[in-house]
Amino acid sequence: MSSAVARPAEPARGESPGTLARRLLREAVKATLATRLEAGAEEGSWPYASLVLVAADVDGTPILLLSKLAQHTHNIDTNPHVSLLVDGTEGHPDVLTGPRATLLGRARLSEDPQSKRRFVARHPSASFYAGFKDFHVYRIELDRAHLVAGFGRIDWIERDQLLLPATHCQSCSDSEEALLASVNEGRDEQQWRAIAFDPEGVDLRRGTALRRIAFDEPVADMKQARSRLKRALEGLSTEG
Amino acid sequence: MSSAVARPAEPARGESPGTLARRLLREAVKATLATRLEAGAEEGSWPYASLVLVAADVDGTPILLLSKLAQHTHNIDTNPHVSLLVDGTEGHPDVLTGPRATLLGRARLSEDPQSKRRFVARHPSASFYAGFKDFHVYRIELDRAHLVAGFGRIDWIERDQLLLPATHCQSCSDSEEALLASVNEGRDEQQWRAIAFDPEGVDLRRGTALRRIAFDEPVADMKQARSRLKRALEGLSTEG
Incomplete structure (x- = not known):
């Protein structure tokens, strides 16, 4: 089975909320991206949740590889505000007691070769389409994060604690x-x-x-x- | 290990997009909820992704049990537009070829005892707090859905195909x-x-x-x- 990190995330003793949130991202293979879907004048916008593969940059900035044809990419191009749920609850006897973080930021097109290299090294199947003209690397410039480390263990984390x-x-x-x-x-x-x-x-x-x-x-x-x-x-x- | 449905979802031969989207929901234990987080006058709103446990009603309407104290519940009370990602990709050799659906709808407080019974029967650990005064059942009145059944196999599904x-x-x-x-x-x-x-x-x-x-x-x-x-x-x- 692919795409599995061997050991699921558990808050370690003394680990700060920022370090835990960053670790959840670094251990994640996939995540849910929330973007803003414009639904016309009558409806306004809808929050739109979709699946993405993720990697992390050295400092903990999330890296995505997105197709221009995908709905979420269209949403981002209209409005760069996004959030990313990284879920470390897999395997927990009670999902709601497991750790997860909502990372909020702005998605930006990136030409940084290090970001692309890290993404493709993590997701070798992506190398097939990473060279396509309609696929681009995006970095999520983080603003803050909302961490739920277990039932009732909840923190807002600011940018300076979130990035290394x-x-x-x-x-x-x-x-x-x-x-x-x-x-x-x-x-x-x-x-x-x-x-x-x-x-x-x-x-x-x-x-x-x-x-x-x-x-x-x-x-x-x-x-x-x-x-x-x-x-x-x-x-x-x-x-x- | 808890919270696992034994067989992951694979599109069956001849299964319509609506039937597959509904099946992904019926097989899901958890999902990602996207709501709208109001971030103040300067920032406007942010899409906010968070983890929820899910159940489905008889016709395929998603059922959630939410705490009044949670950020997503606050977001919903301000704006009921939500989406829900149900992810059937677990265990796939290449995540991007696995099926998942984004269900778009409006979250509504519900007093329907059948919805609550179905949620608690699926998530017995929830019976502990289902009786608390600050926990409430919400139904997502579905509008439409976006299905990705594999790489390039993408459909928008309207409400009449989405609900049984x-x-x-x-x-x-x-x-x-x-x-x-x-x-x-x-x-x-x-x-x-x-x-x-x-x-x-x-x-x-x-x-x-x-x-x-x-x-x-x-x-x-x-x-x-x-x-x-x-x-x-x-x-x-x-x-x-």
């Missing part, structure tokens, strides 16, 4: 591709490979299966980054 | 409780029990596991209804 500050090892982010190439050296498609790195953890993929390993705390420099990534991959190799 | 006509065995729907009591006689909580009936099929629950059995075609009268329900339950008993 650029001060967290900017050099690691700048060198992402080189870092991934270096730790993946000698690993083939039958093995777990690192597909995306950020100071909070690493995303891995084996075939269509996805997995995320979060670091205990954000790494501070390239040396730490390289050693954590190697350790994460070695840990998985001995798992068999 | 009341002419389909109205007497079965009127006698739902008696029908369920009769077929569940002698079955205990360790066994599959029929928890909701409609002319297109039956919903079953054993503990927190849910299952739906769709009939080959809608039943026409009470005699047919009773015999199909008995056959469905007997089929599950021999499955062990």
Whole structure:
């Protein structure tokens, strides 16, 4: 089965609302996008919920790849205000006690090659249409988020808590591709490979299966980054 | 694991878009609700996506149980226009080829005891707060739906195709409780029990596991209804 992150999200001890919301996004494969559907003068607009595949940028900015032909893309082009529900409740005995976050932001067309690379690395089936002329990368420039971490555990999170500050090892982010190439050296498609790195953890993929390993705390420099990534991959190799 | 319908939705041969959209709803445990969040004069409104548990009424009208304290309920009370994404893509090797539907409608407070009974029968954990003063049943009076049955297989569905006509065995729907009591006689909580009936099929629950059995075609009268329900339950008993 594809598109499954092995371990569902559970709020960790001491994890801040912003960190948890960001982790839910980083662990998500798909999400629900809410856009504004213009329904004519009489009706005004309708909130419109649709399914999208998601990836996250280094700082926690959501990345989407959308077709110009899709209804939600038309909605965004008319009005960029969107929200994105990332749902970490799968597998919970009572769905309403599981964690989920509504991320609110503005969807913006992006030409950033790093965003596109991260999306396609996470969703290899997307590489088929990622090159089509009517498919484009969008980034959701986040404004704030509404987190429900369980029944009655509810927070509004502002932008500065929601995104990872650029001060967290900017050099690691700048060198992402080189870092991934270096730790993946000698690993083939039958093995777990690192597909995306950020100071909070690493995303891995084996075939269509996805997995995320979060670091205990954000790494501070390239040396730490390289050693954590190697350790994460070695840990998985001995798992068999 | 709870809250799982055993067999994910696949478009059946010859199934109309309306029937498939209704089936996705009937098989769903949770859904994403999109509402309109008023964000002040400067920002206008934002589409707001949040997680809800769902049930369906006999004709395919979505049923929700919402807390007055929740953000989405506040949004609905300000503006009843909503949409509901029902996602049948779980387990698909490529999420974008799986079926899902966006149901658009107006959320209305409901005092209908049948709606509440069907919601609580599907979500027994909800019985804990279903009696609280700040929890209310809402029905989504459907307007139309947008169905994506796979990559490029996209339809808009109007209300008359989306809801099951009341002419389909109205007497079965009127006698739902008696029908369920009769077929569940002698079955205990360790066994599959029929928890909701409609002319297109039956919903079953054993503990927190849910299952739906769709009939080959809608039943026409009470005699047919009773015999199909008995056959469905007997089929599950021999499955062990």
